[in-house]
Amino acid sequence: MSALLKTVNLERTFGAVIAATDINIEINSGEIVGVIGSNGAGKTTFINMVTGYIQPSDGDILVRGKSIIGKSPREVSLAGVGRSFQIAQLFQELTVLDNILIAHGFSVDRKLNFLKPLRSADKVGKVRSVLREYEIEEYANEVVSTLPQGVRKLLDIAMAMLSKPGLMLLDEPTSGVAVEDKFLLMDTVMAAIRKSNAATLFVEHDMEVVLRYADRVLAFYDGRVLADGPTQKVLSDPKVQELVVGHHLDLSDVKYATKKDSDHA
Amino acid sequence: MSKRSLALLLILGVATLVGGLLLPNWMSYLFTIAMGKGLVVLGLVLLMRAGLVSFGQGLYYCLGAYVAGMLTQFAEVTDVLLILLASVSFSVVIAAIIGLLLCRYREIFFAMFSMAFSMILYGLLVRNQVLGSTDGFNVANPSLLGWAPGPEGASNLVLAVAVLLVFTLGILAWRYLKSLSGYAGEAVRENEIRLEYLGGSVFKIIYVKYIIAAGLAAIGGTVTALVSGHVDPEMAYWTTSGEFVFIALMGGTGHVAAPIIAAVLFESLRTYASAVAPYTWQMILGFALLAIILFLPSGLWSLVERFQNKKPRKAP
Ligand SMILES: Nc1ncnc2c1ncn2[C@@H]1O[C@H](COP(=O)(O)OP(=O)(O)OP(=O)(O)O)[C@@H](O)[C@H]1O
Ligand SMILES: [Mg+2]
Numbered sequence: 232m233s234a235l236l237k238t239v240n241l242e243r244t245f246g247a248v249i250a251a252t253d254i255n256i257e258i259n260s261g262e263i264v265g266v267i268g269s270n271g272a273g274k275t276t277f278i279n280m281v282t283g284y285i286q287p288s289d290g291d292i293l294v295r296g297k298s299i300i301g302k303s304p305r306e307v308s309l310a311g312v313g314r315s316f317q318i319a320q321l322f323q324e325l326t327v328l329d330n331i332l333i334a335h336g337f338s339v340d341r342k343l344n345f346l347k348p349l350r351s352a353d354k355v356g357k358v359r360s361v362l363r364e365y366e367i368e369e370y371a372n373e374v375v376s377t378l379p380q381g382v383r384k385l386l387d388i389a390m391a392m393l394s395k396p397g398l399m400l401l402d403e404p405t406s407g408v409a410v411e412d413k414f415l416l417m418d419t420v421m422a423a424i425r426k427s428n429a430a431t432l433f434v435e436h437d438m439e440v441v442l443r444y445a446d447r448v449l450a451f452y453d454g455r456v457l458a459d460g461p462t463q464k465v466l467s468d469p470k471v472q473e474l475v476v477g478h479h480l481d482l483s484d485v486k487y488a489t490k491k492d493s494d495h496a
Numbered sequence: 497m498s499k500r501s502l503a504l505l506l507i508l509g510v511a512t513l514v515g516g517l518l519l520p521n522w523m524s525y526l527f528t529i530a531m532g533k534g535l536v537v538l539g540l541v542l543l544m545r546a547g548l549v550s551f552g553q554g555l556y557y558c559l560g561a562y563v564a565g566m567l568t569q570f571a572e573v574t575d576v577l578l579i580l581l582a583s584v585s586f587s588v589v590i591a592a593i594i595g596l597l598l599c600r601y602r603e604i605f606f607a608m609f610s611m612a613f614s615m616i617l618y619g620l621l622v623r624n625q626v627l628g629s630t631d632g633f634n635v636a637n638p639s640l641l642g643w644a645p646g647p648e649g650a651s652n653l654v655l656a657v658a659v660l661l662v663f664t665l666g667i668l669a670w671r672y673l674k675s676l677s678g679y680a681g682e683a684v685r686e687n688e689i690r691l692e693y694l695g696g697s698v699f700k701i702i703y704v705k706y707i708i709a710a711g712l713a714a715i716g717g718t719v720t721a722l723v724s725g726h727v728d729p730e731m732a733y734w735t736t737s738g739e740f741v742f743i744a745l746m747g748g749t750g751h752v753a754a755p756i757i758a759a760v761l762f763e764s765l766r767t768y769a770s771a772v773a774p775y776t777w778q779m780i781l782g783f784a785l786l787a788i789i790l791f792l793p794s795g796l797w798s799l800v801e802r803f804q805n806k807k808p809r810k811a812p
Contacts, residue, residue, distance in 0.1 A: 305692045325679075337694040340676070420550050
């Protein structure tokens with residue numbers, strides 16, 4: 232069976248800047264992959280290419296064996312690849328409920344109704360249960376632009392997940408969220424994602440978060456994949472610690488306990 | 497929509513119709529024109545809710561009017577229903593073609609391109625001797641299903657048709673705005689990227705709205721042509737399109753009734769202003785617009801909303 236996502240010699244340049252080069256990776260269904268790398272390492276560029284937001288300068292991207300080169304974000308999303316954004320992309324001046332109703336209409340009903348009310352009782356019931364799953368139902372009637380980052384990030388992800396993508400790419404889901412709330416947010420998101428069984432890539436700067444949720448880590452450095460493998464292995468790699476993490480990580484430290492370790496404890 | 501509000505609307509519609517018919521002739525004439533323009537502006541409002549301002553609705557207003565006029569003069573078709581059908585169909589076809597190009601543009605480019613197309617029509621009509629060049633030509637009195645009322649009856653017929661159209665299309669537009677397609681407009685205005693990632697086609701959404709707006713403008717033009725008994729190229733001139741934008745700003749985009757009410761107010765204000773101050777009525781309109789932009793940036797409809805003391809609408 233072909234991989235869910237496979238990139239072949241993927242490259243993207245912006246003028247003289249090589250934002251990504253020589254990227255060859257494979258993601259299989261159900262995998263949870265943490266993506267790390269310092270600022271400007273090429274993480275967002277990678278996600279942007281895989282979701283059709285920008286086109287690669289060279290190389291190929293295969294989703295379930297089919298190339299998505301030249302495809303628009305819309306076509307890529309219809310092919311089963313979802314994403315969230317470093318800065319949540321929402322309908323700012325509408326309420327949370329209207330945001331998710333619109334998302335539901337486009338990604339689940341997929342029919343541009345002209346006369347059926349969007350806020351029908353059954354639709355509202357359905358999307359409210361989604362909001363509940365992401366623990367943001369209390370904000371249903373608030374206008375998005377008035378809400379804290381964390382709520383917006385959750386809504387952004389909830390909207391992208393509605394179409395049940397097989398592959399979900401989360402660009403810094405915890406950025407702009409207070410340290411003490413990061414785990415809460417990730418717990419919520421990961422619970423929803425595990426339930427849907429989507430393979431997931433999440434970009435994250437906080438190694439504690441990476442250790443807790445990722446089974447596998449991709450470390451980007453200067454537009455290249457510096458390391459790719461099981462979380463513990465990649466994070467204990469001295470090269471990764473020096474170039475990506477920026478300091479020595481003592482993985483035996485209790486705060487780096489992975490989910491599995493703490494389950495055993 | 498509940499049975500109660502439907503009944504209320506029906507009563508309101510009949511009252512409007514009876515009221516319109518009882519008005520002195522010159523007033524019921526203005527009222528009919530206002531209904532026509534209100535429909536044009538209703539279409540414009542659909543686009544504005546998606547963040548697009550067309551400065552070229554005069555194109556379809558004029559096309560609708562000329563199709564109506566030409567049918568009565570050159571084909572001896574006077575049936576108001578046939579005329580409406582023909583005007584709308586023709587304009588919709590033209591919009592479907594122009595829209596392919598136009599709906600790829602946004603903001604000032606959309607506004608200017610839409611204006612450019614209306615100016616092309618203006619240029620074509622002005623050069624056309626058969627269609628009366630700058631003078632335009634007269635439109636014969638309409639009939640309905642074989643019934644041909646005299647000149648006076650004809651304006652009453654147009655008034656009745658206009659009121660009927662305003663109410664039915666108003667209700668349809670109201671439902672439309674509450675549907676996914678309606679909300680899609682706001683979604684386009686707020687965030688096209690998000691919409692595309694949800695699997696929505698931004699182009700298709702705008703394209704459909706553009707075509708609906710063209711159809712409504714053609715109806716408005718037809719009503720105007722039939723009630724005034726005359727068409728001329730001025731209907732495609734950019735000042736006519738500007739007037740529609742003026743009315744839209746005046747009413748606001750908050751409700752389907754806003755453009756209709758604003759059109760009635762606009763026609764009244766203009767008639768009054770040009771009567772009391774024949775040389776400075778544009779200035780009076782200018783100040784009115786300035787006042788609205790400064791004090792009611794969301795249009796007159798925001799007064800209604802303020803009156804209702806609307807909090808963010810609660811979901812069912
Ligand atoms: N649109 C663009 N035009 C020019 N250069 C760009 C563009 N997008 C990204 N770059 C450059 O490509 C490189 C990789 O950027 P990218 O946004 O992918 O990094 P990142 O790993 O997501 O960083 P961060 O952690 O800050 O989000 C950087 O040098 C950046 O300046
Ligand atoms: Mg980034």
